């Protein structure tokens with residue numbers, strides 16, 4: 186229990202975590218047990234948000250990137266941030282599936298909103314804070330993806346969603362997250378007479394909108410205060426077993442699972458790294474018995490060499506570990522450090538170019554992912 190006046194600052198995601206599973210809440214927010222793992226859905230969402238943040242920051246500077254550039258940036262960021270603690274729970278889908286899903290989200294969004302000239306951008310990834318009570322004991326904070334002034338006294342809170350499920354309007358109308366942000370906007374921008382909440386369900390190319398009356402906001406304050414009181418009074422933090430457990434980073438220490446982790450696998454599994462056009466099985470993928478679950482740079486190098494044979498690609502690692510690829514007729518790109526005989530040294534900076542080359546060479550996307558993973562490591 187916290188002493189009066191010293192309640193932590195709550196966020197919508199903190200509250201939702203408790204509602205889904207009090208034990209997960211305890212591990213994350215009270216015990217603060219660090220976890221490097223992240224789900225591929227979270228990874229994908231971060232990359233899409235980054236790409237849109239970059240798009241709008243460019244617009245603020247008077248520059249509008251085209252869709253190909255936006256997608257290149259997204260792919261480059263994907264490779265740059267990729268790490269071997271990204272987990273795929275839905276094993277029927279590959280890393281490539283998720284990467285392309287993010288691309289489709291961005292394509293849908295770009296096509297629906299270009300030339301991006303509606304309203305004035307007030308803030309991007311903007312932190313808002315508010316209190317639920319007059320004494321300021323119950324504090325809330327959050328980050329608005331994009332805050333827009335749509336006219337005199339009219340504000341819009343925009344939120345990007347990469348979810349594969351499109352909610353009904355009725356769900357949106359009682360959604361807590363953006364309504365709590367509205368309290369922050371009304372406090373921080375006193376000229377806000379009207380606030381509209383806008384969700385972009387990018388996978389569907391759909392925009393959903395909602396407004397809250399002052400009575401609805403008062404009810405929201407009361408129910409949220411009651412929920413915070415319940416959290417503060419909890420001493421047991423009982424685990425709630427559900428399908429969400431498969432995405433939980435604490436499954437390994439959770440008593441419900443007794444240390445078992447039967448469903449989730451690291452994204453860099455043999456299967457996902459193996460790929461290639463030959464539909465290899467996990468056992469066939471790793472010709473040298475490399476355990477890619479704890480993949481090291483050395484192991485990845487071995488796997489790339491093995492896969493290059495299947496792909497018909499010529500690969501060379503120099504003594505400093507730099508990766509060279511013979512591009513042949515595909516080669517010259519001004520920014521590739523090409524040699525006369527068609528060899529180019531690949532680097533993290535040119536990952537998006539690499540993906541284009543891969544498409545032209547018709548090497549498999551999974552092979553490209555191996556290369557990208559090596560460059561990012």
Ligand code: SF4
Pocket residue numbers: 206207208209424425426427429430433434435436439440441442
């Ligand atoms: S594994 Fe499931 S029950 Fe255990 S903490 Fe995570 S979400 Fe809760």
